[in-house]
Amino acid sequence: MAMKTLNLILIVISFFTYTQSIQNSSANIKKISDTTKVIQLNTQAFRSRLINPDITISEANKALKLALKINYINGIAESYRVIGVGNSYKNSIDAAIENYLNALSYFKRNKNLEGEAKVYNNIGNLYRDIDYNKSLENFEKSLKIATKLNIKDLVAGLNLNIGTAYQQRKNYSKALTYYRESLSMFESLENKIGIIQSHQNLGVLYLNLRDFRSAEDHLIEALKKSKEEKLNNSIAAINLTLSSVHIAQSEFEEAEKTIEEGLKYAELLDDSKLVRNYTLTSFELESKRKNYFKALTYLRKAYREDSAKFVNNISDKISLLESQHIQLEKQKENELTIAKQKNTQLFLWASIAIAIMAFFVIFLLIKIVRKSAENNRELSRLNLEISKQKDDLDMINQNLEEIIEDRTRDIKIKNKKLSEYSSHLSHQIRSPVATLKGLMLLEKDDLIEKNELVEQIGKCIYDLDDKIMNINENLNNPNKSSLIGED
The missing domain is CATH 1.25.40.10 (Tetratricopeptide repeat domain)
Structure with missing residues (x-):
């Protein structure tokens, strides 16, 4: 009876051992798969x-x-x-x-x-x-x-x-x-x-x-x-x-x-x-x-x-x-x-x-935040610099336009004065020159005395000098009226 009981216990232990072995094997296979x-x-x-x-x-x-x-x-x-x-x-x-x-x-x-x-x-x-x-x-x-x-x-x-x-x-x-x-x-x-x-x-x-x-x-x-x-x-x-x-x-x-x-x-x-x-x-x-x-x-x-x-x-x-x-x-x-x-x-x-x-992670976070802040400050600086450069360029362009306009106006005035000078020079000088030419013809034909000739030539020269000075004064003085029509 004792022997039968012992055999039964051994069979039960073997069964549980075998079952546990199968379970462990299945778990290992599952783990390998995972x-x-x-x-x-x-x-x-x-x-x-x-x-x-x-x-x-x-x-x-x-x-x-x-x-x-x-x-x-x-x-x-x-x-x-x-x-x-x-x-x-x-x-x-x-x-x-x-x-x-x-x-x-x-x-x-x-x-x-x-x-x-x-x-x-x-x-x-x-x-x-x-x-x-x-x-x-x-x-x-x-x-x-x-x-x-x-x-x-x-x-x-x-x-x-x-x-x-x-x-x-x-x-x-x-x-x-x-x-x-x-x-x-x-x-x-x-x-x-x-x-x-x-x-x-x-x-x-x-x-x-x-x-x-x-x-x-x-x-x-x-x-x-x-x-x-x-x-x-x-x-x-x-x-x-x-x-x-x-x-x-x-x-x-x-x-x-x-x-x-x-x-x-x-x-x-x-x-x-x-x-x-x-x-x-x-x-x-x-x-x-x-x-x-x-x-x-x-x-x-x-x-x-x-x-x-x-x-x-x-x-x-x-x-x-x-x-x-x-x-x-x-x-x-x-x-x-x-x-x-x-x-x-x-x-x-x-x-x-x-x-x-x-x-270490916290240190990196602080470093990255500081770097981002520096980048933003630099971008702000660049933005302001570009805006300032644009304003400067606009101002330079405006000044250049004003300078060009002033110089153009000045050139026109000078051209006008030169034109007037040329016109009046030929008009005003013609009379004394014609007189001199006539005096020379008279002298050639011995129709005038030498003293009178010298006197008349002197008058022509003074007249010519006065006219030239008068023309220069009018051209150089913008407040005076134009020379057109003057004799």
């Missing part, structure tokens, strides 16, 4: 960055939600990174840096060096237009890891980004070296997007070097390939540079067409920074055309957009500060899940890292 889905969502989201950044952010958020659910750390980190990339392409710098720092934190905890290298590259791109030294510092960190792991695509991309950093410092020779190396690597890897970006950056570089033909060749090649791949963001950015090339060569009609096409893509992407840059390029075009009124219209539009953007940025900063607490709370919940597998000391260091990141 992990694959997270990877697919992030991959698709990243590919959409040059087509529509909103799709990138939306798909990466789906991946993040699923990754958090299954506690897939690499998936969480990559989702944050891709969301940051999407925000970067939308020029939402604050949201981008927040997501990059979250991604970096998760990659470091999971000791994922490739992920860290990608995030350092992304942060370097974010700093590229703000702080040259920090940009290069992050690119070099990324390059060191990528070279060690032999990640060729990332190394090629880093060469491109480092070249751009040098171009920002106007070190064009170094920039050209990195760009050529990058293009060569992307071509060997058959990386279409990398090839497009290399041609695009070479176009910008040659524009800065004023080698317009080379710049145009590279930009047209990049534009052609971007249209083939339907990369809306790249098309908008390339057209912006290409329009500057056309303006520099005074190809105004071509520049206008390029601006029109690029602006459509910028508006389609809802990229406020690109739209503003097209407004400023239109200002540049109309200024070079000497269509100053239209140019001023574009400048005012850009100024209004900057002012509105500044107000919106302030609102966004406040909203971001308010949401940071919520974000930090969510992250603490995620860290509690991770802390089950790690000791208390690791959790403490993670909390410190998050606090440092929060201070």
Whole structure:
């Protein structure tokens, strides 16, 4: 009886063990399936960055939600990174840096060096237009890891980004070296997007070097390939540079067409920074055309957009500060899940890292607000300067018209006086000259005495002198009546 009872207990235990094993197996299969889905969502989201950044952010958020659910750390980190990339392409710098720092934190905890290298590259791109030294510092960190792991695509991309950093410092020779190396690597890897970006950056570089033909060749090649791949963001950015090339060569009609096409893509992407840059390029075009009124219209539009953007940025900063607490709370919940597998000391260091990141984000926000304020002040100054120059030109034109009118009037008066002088000279002088001529004829025929001849000649001379003096006095005295009719 005891043996039967023992066998029954063993059968029950075996059944429950088998059932639990099946359940664990099903859970593992489900987790693997969800992990694959997270990877697919992030991959698709990243590919959409040059087509529509909103799709990138939306798909990466789906991946993040699923990754958090299954506690897939690499998936969480990559989702944050891709969301940051999407925000970067939308020029939402604050949201981008927040997501990059979250991604970096998760990659470091999971000791994922490739992920860290990608995030350092992304942060370097974010700093590229703000702080040259920090940009290069992050690119070099990324390059060191990528070279060690032999990640060729990332190394090629880093060469491109480092070249751009040098171009920002106007070190064009170094920039050209990195760009050529990058293009060569992307071509060997058959990386279409990398090839497009290399041609695009070479176009910008040659524009800065004023080698317009080379710049145009590279930009047209990049534009052609971007249209083939339907990369809306790249098309908008390339057209912006290409329009500057056309303006520099005074190809105004071509520049206008390029601006029109690029602006459509910028508006389609809802990229406020690109739209503003097209407004400023239109200002540049109309200024070079000497269509100053239209140019001023574009400048005012850009100024209004900057002012509105500044107000919106302030609102966004406040909203971001308010949401940071919520974000930090969510992250603490995620860290509690991770802390089950790690000791208390690791959790403490993670909390410190998050606090440092929060201070870093606040520092960046303050810096960006100050930069926006400086830009607005500069635009206001330029607007006032243009208005003052216009007023000065109007005043100069008015003064020139008055001077020309006065000089014309003076010339007419002098011409009239000269005409009168000529007329009166011939009229008034004729009588004394005729008398002299008669006296000479009388003397020739010995019909007049020598003394009388001398006396008459003297009278003629005095008469002639009086008449000439009288004519000069009347011509030089505008208050006297005209000489016409006087004898």
